[in-house]
């Protein structure tokens with residue numbers, strides 16, 4: 001078995017993250033030099049909500065999961081999760097898939113048939129920036145990335161004015177509109193989603209939602225998943241982000257769509273065999289964390305954001321759920337220096353030579369770490385003044 005410390009070192013290393021997140025860049029490798037004797041149980045990891053660790057209770061649940069072959073459709077725990085997710089989202093069927101990237105890419109591929117065709121989305125969205133160019137590779141589609149003029153979410157009228165619905169052979173018609181909720185932690189207003197859904201139906205365009213963090217949107221707005229999911233032809237929901245499961249995403253849609261998706265999952269190499277233990281862990285994570293633990297982490301996020309703002313740090317996007325985007329220029333420190341100082345207190349953030357970064361909270365970030373975080377920043381500011 002790899003020692004825990006080595007696993008952590010790998011995931012914190014710049015090697016792992018450097019190419020991954022263009023805008024939040026690398027975590028300084030100095031952490032492990034500075035902090036050679038840390039206890040991994042006391043690490044407060046603000047880099048992402050993907051970092052939550054499976055709990056002992058989760059392992060107990062995994063031990064009792066079914067152990068059959070899902071490619072042969074024989075695994076009870078997997079079928080149970082899929083039925084549960086279909087019911088929760090008000091869709092006919094669901095498919096358990098290894099990653100959020102795979103659910104999104106399968107969904108887009110399943111909605112599209114023959115090129116030329118295109119997918120319209122927010123220019124910041126995961127599907128067009130962080131899925132390794134998957135839309136071009138898997139679906140031979142071009143992307144129409146739009147910049148929302150309100151800087152928060154795309155409006156129906158913005159989308160309508162950019163749809164490609166002409167027969168002119170110079171263009172690739174829009175066949176899919178893909179939204180993301182939350183996006184950078186921002187809530188997509190439900191009224192706007194209703195309008196976009198109507199527009200998509202009227203225009204005979206499929207509407208997909210990257211709902212990797214739809215759980216957060218629902219927890220924050222006290223809404224059921226169905227409030228959002230019923231407006232879409234397909235929705236991808238991640239289980240390995242703030243909901244806290246170790247691995248997996250679920251794609252929902254109608255029966256025919258999920259049948260195609262299942263075929264494509266196999267083609268993508270994502271047909272998994274004895275995955276019941278992961279499905280059981282995911283169902284347990286949903287029951288344990290949604291919505292209350294997410295709500296708590298949103299409250300802590302707002303607390304941290306308010307305190308940082310009061311200390312003079314610029315908060316560059318509104319804080320709706322579990323993410324804070326900061327600019328440390330005003331306190332004259334790079335995010336790399338801040339990361340190194342926080343690392344001395346077992347707090348992990350992404351940092352580099354720039355002054356902007358993203359902080360992400362999740363249910364394994366306790367209130368005590370917020371106090372520590374604030375203390376470190378307050379001390380740095382005090383030192384700079386002296």
Ligand SMILES: Cc1ncc(COP(=O)(O)O)c(C=O)c1O
Pocket residue numbers: 050098099100101102104126127180210212213238240249
């Ligand atoms: C909004 C969004 N969608 C999709 C994904 C992809 O998920 P995965 O890392 O499981 O491929 C991510 C990952 O961070 C994400 O933030």
